[in-house]
Amino acid sequence: MKTIQILGTGCTKCKNLAEIADRAARELGQPYHLVKITEIREIMAFGVLSTPALAVDGVVKSAGKVPTLAEVKALLS
Amino acid sequence: MLGVLALTAWLLVYTHLGEAARWLTLGALGLAPGTPLAAAVEFFTFEVPKVLLLLVVVVLVVGIIRTFFTPERTRSLLAGRRESVGNVLAALLGVVTPFCSCSAVPLFIGFVTAGVPLGVTFSFLIAAPLINEVALVLLWGLFGWKIALLYMGTGLAIAMIAGWIIGRLHLESWVEPWVYAIPGGPNLASETLTWGDRLAAGWTAVGEIVGKVWPYVVLGIAVGAGIHGWVPEGFLASFMGRDTWWAVPAAVLLGVPMYSNAAGIIPIVQALLEKGAALGTVLAFMMAVIGLSLPEAVILRKVLTMRLILVFFGVVTLGILCVGYLFNLVIPTGVLHP
Numbered sequence: 001m002k003t004i005q006i007l008g009t010g011c012t013k014c015k016n017l018a019e020i021a022d023r024a025a026r027e028l029g030q031p032y033h034l035v036k037i038t039e040i041r042e043i044m045a046f047g048v049l050s051t052p053a054l055a056v057d058g059v060v061k062s063a064g065k066v067p068t069l070a071e072v073k074a075l076l077s
Numbered sequence: 078m079l080g081v082l083a084l085t086a087w088l089l090v091y092t093h094l095g096e097a098a099r100w101l102t103l104g105a106l107g108l109a110p111g112t113p114l115a116a117a118v119e120f121f122t123f124e125v126p127k128v129l130l131l132l133v134v135v136v137l138v139v140g141i142i143r144t145f146f147t148p149e150r151t152r153s154l155l156a157g158r159r160e161s162v163g164n165v166l167a168a169l170l171g172v173v174t175p176f177c178s179c180s181a182v183p184l185f186i187g188f189v190t191a192g193v194p195l196g197v198t199f200s201f202l203i204a205a206p207l208i209n210e211v212a213l214v215l216l217w218g219l220f221g222w223k224i225a226l227l228y229m230g231t232g233l234a235i236a237m238i239a240g241w242i243i244g245r246l247h248l249e250s251w252v253e254p255w256v257y258a259i260p261g262g263p264n265l266a267s268e269t270l271t272w273g274d275r276l277a278a279g280w281t282a283v284g285e286i287v288g289k290v291w292p293y294v295v296l297g298i299a300v301g302a303g304i305h306g307w308v309p310e311g312f313l314a315s316f317m318g319r320d321t322w323w324a325v326p327a328a329v330l331l332g333v334p335m336y337s338n339a340a341g342i343i344p345i346v347q348a349l350l351e352k353g354a355a356l357g358t359v360l361a362f363m364m365a366v367i368g369l370s371l372p373e374a375v376i377l378r379k380v381l382t383m384r385l386i387l388v389f390f391g392v393v394t395l396g397i398l399c400v401g402y403l404f405n406l407v408i409p410t411g412v413l414h415p
Contacts, residue, residue: 011179040182040379047263049148049187050180060265064148064175 001031004076007043007063008036008052017052017066024072032076091130098123117306124298128218132287132294135214139173140282144275146174148184149265155193155201160244163197168236171204172229178206178373185380186256195252196244202377203393204236207368211290212339219347227404228360232368235396242392251385290340297344304348317354324358325401329394332365342366357404364397 004021008014018036025032037043046055050064054075061075098119102108108115151174155167176184181202188198208229217225249257270278317324342363349359374386381389 009179009182013177013179040186041259043183044186044190044259047149047187047265049152049184050175050177051183063265064177064180 001033002076003057004032004034005055005058006034006036006052007046007048007055007060008038009040009043010038011051013066014052017054020066020069020072021054021076024069024076027069028073028076030076087130087134091127094123094127094130113306115306117302120305121298121302124219124301125295128215128294128298129287129291131214131218132211132290133283135210136283136286137279139210140279140286141275142173143175143282144270144278146170148174148176148180148187151201152188152191152193153264155188155197156191158193158197160194160196160241163194164200164237164240164244167193167197167200167240168204168233171201171236172208172233174201174205176205178370178376181373181376182379185377186259189252189256190259194244195249196240196242198240199243199389200236200240203239203368203389204233206370206373207236207364207393208232209339209367211286212343212363212367215294215339215343219343220350224356228363231360231400231403232364235364235368235393235400239389239392239396243388246388248385248388251382251388253380253382256380293340294344297341297347301344301348301351305351308348308352317349317358319355319357319405321358324355325361325398325405328358328362328401329365329397332362333369333390333394334371335366336370336372339363339367355405356408357401357406360404361397361401364400365394368397369393 002025004025006014006018006021008017014036018034022034025034037046043051043053046053046058046060048060048063052066053063054061054067054072056076062071067075101122102115102119103110106118108118151170154170155163158166185198185202188201189195213225213229216228317328346359346363349362350356369390374390377386377389
């Protein structure tokens, strides 16, 4: 099972990204587990400088923007 | 091929806006020339398409340029850089690196823990909001390239010098102590983008930015048009002119707590300028509104002590005051009007 991690301190964009990622994963039909990481120390450990960021199983896939649904699907599969 | 065609069409439209506005005002609407209403309508129908056309092109170009400068890349360019050279580079990179004040905290921590000197980090943080591409376009469109360049040049100078001063003051101990204790994360591998990806990113920026600011542009120009038509020439000269010594600090004090995007503030700037306010005073007001924002200060309070935030705002405010007085001294009222 994949772990989808949403990195961000809780801004509107982070919420958008979480919703898009959730929808993308559901539409792909993969079993997944969505985690929001809001603690700044943990975010920094990923090496991310701009939020929101998306990571899958600890690997950063996108940072500093809210990708589209299609882009997130491509990043997840 | 399609690009060349689009550019030609763009140029053709852009260079004929004046005639179109005149025809629409005097011909189609049949307004009498020389009346305040005709002046206001012609102003509005000329400025709105002009500014929107410029905005699309500049935001597209800036959006493409920004795909080359991710925050991660900028950090590696600045890490371990000496001060002075670092301040200059950081201010320049602040203009082209995509930055949102909501990311100010991870960016700040990421920079200082990777060995970017504190003053150099501040040069970046000051330049990023202060030199805004939308402001640049609006100034260019409404007042010509000279004022646009003056704004960019002095904005860069403020970011470089203010960052350098903060570096000289050695205020590292005024950063919240836990920041330096955070281990630097891994360096993310940068994405490889094709030109198609970059162009797509540019268009996304156009959709996001122009989509967000166009109502402000239209509204601001409408207010500007009203002032253009009805407020008498030189109306503001007595209290916002060059000879009023307190006008610059008053404009800055008024501007700092105001928080607006550049698109909303510049048509007001235009109206003020046209009716006799001095350029330095107005430029200082604009910089205070867009360059120093209380929400960003609140966000940065997480990583900076209150004292350091006060120094940061103090130094930048001082820089803006200097710019205001300098322009009022050097540039006579009216000389740069279109």
